[in-house]
Amino acid sequence: MELKKELKIFGYLLAFFLAAYFLPIGESRFDNAVYEALELLRWYAREHVLLCLIPAFFIAGVIAVFVSQASVIKYFGAKAKKWKAYMVASVSGIILAVCSCTILPLFSSIHKRGAGLGPAIAFLYSGPAINILAIILTARILGWELGLARIIGAVVFSVVIGLLMAYIFRKEERRRSEEQMNMPDPQETRPLWQTSYHFFVLVFILIFANWGTTEIGGISKWHITAFFGVLFLFSLIYVLKIKWQHVTLVALPVIVSGFFFNAPEIPFVLAVAGLVLLTGLNKGEPREWLYESWGFTKQIMPLLAVGVLVAGLLLGTESGEGLIPNRWVESLVGGNSLQANLFASVFGAFMYFATLTEVPILQGLIASGMGKGSALALLLAGPALSLPNMLVIHNVLGTKKTTVFIILVVIMATISGLIYGAV
Secondary structure, X not given: OHHHHHHHHHHHHXXXXXXXXXXXXXXXXXXXXXXXXXXXXXXXXXXXXXXXHHHHHHHHHHHHHHXXXXXXXXXXXXXXXXXXXHHHHHOHHHHOOOXXXXXXXXXXXXXXXXOOHHHHHHHHHHHHHOOHHHHHHHHHHHOHHHHHHHHHHHHHHHHHHHHHHHHHOHHHHHHHHHHHHOOOOOOOOOOHHHHHHHHHHHHHHHHHHOOOOOEEOOEEHHXXXXXHHHHHHHHHHHOOOOOHHHHHHHHHHHHHHHHHOOOOHHHHHHHHHHHHHHHHHOOOHHHHHHHHHHHHHHHHHHHHHHHHHHHHHHHOOOOOOOOOOHHHHHHHOEOOOHHHHHHHHHHHHHOOOOOOOHHHHHHHHHHOOEXXXXXXXXXXXXXXXXXXXXXXXXXXXXXXXXXXXXXXXXXXXHHHHHHHHHO
16 A cells, blocks of 8 residues: 555656656747646736636625525425426526636635526536627527527536436435435525615626726716625614724725726725735624635635636637647537537637637638528537536535536537538
């Protein structure tokens, strides 16, 4: 046993040595791929973490602390009506302008609180796949047929994949269901409207801070975000019972910075720092909320960073190539063959797409000869999955469930692409 352990350690050291020894530094493709990986990581940190992931972590913390386990089970677990649980989960993405990574804290939170595997998976898939901004952009740029096919395919996908996952792992789910059926009905510590208010104010801050354009109906999206920020201050005072003097003291630097700095990141940084300070210094639910949000951050952020680096190294960014040449991708996704649709599904599953970026990427691929069926396959597999996303799902669900989920997404996307391309 000791020898086996030592041989395993030796194997890791040997693999690391050989990788370092034969590192192709100086070769243009490798050097460029490393640059693209670091470029993607920098872009991700600047454009995605502060305005997107951090609010998502706090929203996940809300679910973990303020929404009782019994409540989640009531609507998504064994006690819930299946049709209602899947319906809510499958259309949830319409109100969330999130990508495959931002949905992860929310998925992890509802799964942790007792949601059934099927509804949780439906939520995980639908969140990034059918957000309303992406559907509208798809229809405007790529055509209404592809936009309509995307939303129908995504809703149907989320339900079918959720049902299949629940069936495949029915023995494990049966054990969870039996435990949940014995749980008492939820006893909420506060009125439902207060929890809903606190939750949805944060959701709207996430949505408008990440809106695709700077104006919405002639009004700056930052003014709308600031409006919900003010509503959030009231929530801290009246829902979390934090002293108004403390909330005001923390809010003042945020408000002042909004008038003196054009960069929205500065008020956001001050707001996050102030929220951490307020919740950390107040015992009870505020501090629990901070700890739960931090727990999701610790669990998810390192895996996302590694995944983004690897995705950039292999596939590059919109402006540059990784180790895999773009011409290979373009040559493999033309027409409506099984091979083209399968490759588009696999490529989409491993490629990282931030919210809305899949549309311009697809526009370029279609211009290079990509078939409409392959385009739909990539749209259905890409936004819902990515290499960073897979690493986190594996950490939550384990190897077997993650593998089955990825295979189901790829198969369903391939079949949908074949059907759409033939029609």
